[in-house]
Amino acid sequence: MTHQHPIRVYYEDTDLGGIVYYANYLRFIERGRSEWVASLGLDQRQMQAEQGLVFAVRRVEADYLKPAHLWDDLTVTTAAAQITPARIELDQAVLRGAQTLFTAKVTLVCLGPGHRPTRLPDTIRRHLTK
Incomplete structure (x- = not known):
């Protein structure tokens, strides 16, 4: 199942040319991951408070294909590629x-x-495997 999260590009996301600054794509996908986890019924604050558990990014392999621009309406998609006892791999x-x-x-x-x-x-x- 692929989760979708809408994002709108604001001034703060862009450079002077109105193009999304490359590091902001990482912020966009972080929001998408957070919303994906929440949509599965996991409360990350509760996980941390009750069990001392948090998710951490271990690796990101990124490809920048085309630029996004000021005021674009974007969609962040998140799908589990593999879930093992030790890690979660997402596309x-x-x-x-x-x-x-x-x-x-x-x-x-x-x-x-x-x-x-x-x-x-x-x-x-x-x-996570729902």
């Missing part, structure tokens, strides 16, 4: 209509108390 993209502007393969890990890597608890894995 993400930023689209303007049907046109793909940016793609990324993102690897997340779970960190436990003391920010040490830990296996994903079964309860969380079940939410």
Whole structure:
């Protein structure tokens, strides 16, 4: 299942030419991931408060294909490519209509108390594989 999250490009997202600054695509996909997790019924604040668990980005492989511009309405898509006991691999993209502007393969890990890597608890894995 692919999750979709709308984004509008504002002045703060662009350079002087009205083109989205390259690092902001990472912010866009972060928002998309956060909304994907929430849509699956996981409350990241509760995970951290009750279990000391957080998700952390381990790796991002990004391709910038075409620029987004000021006032563009974009869609961030997020889909689980693979979920193992130790990591979550996601395929993400930023689209303007049907046109793909940016793609990324993102690897997340779970960190436990003391920010040490830990296996994903079964309860969380079940939410992520809905």
